[in-house]
Amino acid sequence: MSKPTPLSGFPEWTTSQRMIEQFVLDRIRQTFELYGFAPLETRSVEPLDQLLRKGETSKEVYLLRRLQADADGPAGDDALGLHFDLTVPFARYVLENAGKLQFPFRRYQIQKVWRGERPQEGRYREFLQADIDIVDRDTLPAHYEAEMPLVIGDALRALPIPPVLIQVNNRKICEGFYRGIGLTDPEAALRAVDKLDKIGPAKVTELLAETAGASEAQARACLALAGISAPDASFADAVRALGVTDPLLDEGIAELVAVVETAAAHAPGLCVADLRIARGLDYYTGTVYETQLRGYERFGSICSGGRYDNLASAGAVSYPGVGISIGVTRLLGLLFGAGALSISRSVPTCVLVAVGAEEERAGSNAIAEALRSRGIPAEVSPNAAKFGKQIRYAERRGIPYVWFRGAEGDQVKDIRSGEQVNAVPGEWAPPRVDLKPLVG
Numbered sequence: 001m002s003k004p005t006p007l008s009g010f011p012e013w014t015t016s017q018r019m020i021e022q023f024v025l026d027r028i029r030q031t032f033e034l035y036g037f038a039p040l041e042t043r044s045v046e047p048l049d050q051l052l053r054k055g056e057t058s059k060e061v062y063l064l065r066r067l068q069a070d071a072d073g074p075a076g077d078d079a080l081g082l083h084f085d086l087t088v089p090f091a092r093y094v095l096e097n098a099g100k101l102q103f104p105f106r107r108y109q110i111q112k113v114w115r116g117e118r119p120q121e122g123r124y125r126e127f128l129q130a131d132i133d134i135v136d137r138d139t140l141p142a143h144y145e146a147e148m149p150l151v152i153g154d155a156l157r158a159l160p161i162p163p164v165l166i167q168v169n170n171r172k173i174c175e176g177f178y179r180g181i182g183l184t185d186p187e188a189a190l191r192a193v194d195k196l197d198k199i200g201p202a203k204v205t206e207l208l209a210e211t212a213g214a215s216e217a218q219a220r221a222c223l224a225l226a227g228i229s230a231p232d233a234s235f236a237d238a239v240r241a242l243g244v245t246d247p248l249l250d251e252g253i254a255e256l257v258a259v260v261e262t263a264a265a266h267a268p269g270l271c272v273a274d275l276r277i278a279r280g281l282d283y284y285t286g287t288v289y290e291t292q293l294r295g296y297e298r299f300g301s302i303c304s305g306g307r308y309d310n311l312a313s314a315g316a317v318s319y320p321g322v323g324i325s326i327g328v329t330r331l332l333g334l335l336f337g338a339g340a341l342s343i344s345r346s347v348p349t350c351v352l353v354a355v356g357a358e359e360e361r362a363g364s365n366a367i368a369e370a371l372r373s374r375g376i377p378a379e380v381s382p383n384a385a386k387f388g389k390q391i392r393y394a395e396r397r398g399i400p401y402v403w404f405r406g407a408e409g410d411q412v413k414d415i416r417s418g419e420q421v422n423a424v425p426g427e428w429a430p431p432r433v434d435l436k437p438l439v440g
Contacts, residue, residue, distance in 0.1 A: 020439050028155045028159075029130075035147075040108070043089065050092060060116045062116055112129075122300075134147070148289060150263065153266070157267070162295050164292065167277045168259050168277070172251050176247070177246065180246035197276070205220075208222055231264075233273075235275065285320075343438065351430070352378075352394040353381065364381070364403075379399075391415055
């Protein structure tokens with residue numbers, strides 16, 4: 001068998017990186033639950049027609065077909081695809097289970113997704129997302145849009161990562177403004193402006209003319225709006241100074257002011273109103289979010305989302321919602337690549353129980369079991385080698401303590417300092433900082 005090679009875009013972390021990932025997921029999960037979100041996991045596949053019904057995603061979807069599938073079998077609307085985010089499957093879940101849910105329904109979902117984009121640093125084809133959404137029946141109060149940044153701010157602040165800045169905008173501001181200057185296809189204009197960071201003002205101007213029918217003056221106005229940014233409600237004055245009026249524009253300004261002011265009261269500096277943030281997916285209808293990791297801004301957003309009113313509906317009943325998603329693999333991939341995250345040891349084990357002779361292994365097993373029963377991770381030495389070799393085994397694996405059984409009493413050695421103390425399995429405990437690997 002030839003030596004296997006990695007698949008581009010499908011990351012496999014080392015055991016140390018995986019422990020860091022689990023630590024991060026635990027902290028995120030704890031924060032989500034503190035805010036009352038309940039866990040959910042949906043299936044990995046959805047009908048292709050559902051995956052493609054909103055937004056420009058056809059090039060990103062992976063089809064799911066059996067190797068020996070019948071060439072004349074079902075296709076088209078019956079084909080299945082791996083989900084490329086968690087919003088579409090969540091909307092489907094809400095529709096299927098609406099009669100069993102209590103609204104407003106708050107859920108978090110930590111799950112893998114698949115996206116067929118070009119792999120690069122921080123971007124993968126298989127990756128883990130951590131989502132929260134709040135969905136209601138028929139109407140969803142705007143104050144939930146102000147809650148999203150608070151949850152994400154707390155979740156990310158609990159991690160040993162650089163600080164973040166959440167950029168917020170409201171699609172109503174953009175759409176109302178575009179209507180106010182006479183554009184008849186505001187969605188096309190939104191998609192064009194969403195590419196501003198990638199292609200620059202000149203290319204966006206061309207795209208606005210091609211796809212949204214914008215004149216030169218209209219394109220300049222769109223770029224002027226996109227250039228407004230403020231850490232407080234002063235952005236509203238800057239928008240009004242452009243001299244454009246529209247009822248939807250006024251509604252969007254009021255909603256975004258509430259988001260910015262709520263965030264400032266909770267965590268000053270967490271949010272900034274940035275009117276170039278548009279989010280390219282068509283289903284967003286209100287507040288939208290993107291999150292920059294300080295020092296890693298060139299890689300784009302590590303946490304995004306927004307308000308959606310039309311993604312889930314059944315007849316005359318609609319289920320508007322708002323959600324935001326942390327790109328966990330994206331975040332960790334960037335930090336791993338920069339060597340910015342580490343863990344104090346490469347295994348969970350805190351204590352290695354030495355074995356004096358193979359016929360004494362049962363006694364060593366009993367000590368390890370007693371330690372585990374008290375929540376102390378322990379393993380037994382793989383062989384009854386000389387104690388020096390067993391200590392070196394612990395050193396290589398990063399295990400801080402070695403337990404020695406003795407006829408006159410047991411002892412535990414801290415192999416980092418060399419300190420050795422008498423110990424009883426039901427009483428001895430390591431310092432709290434050594435109990436589990438520390439992430440930093």
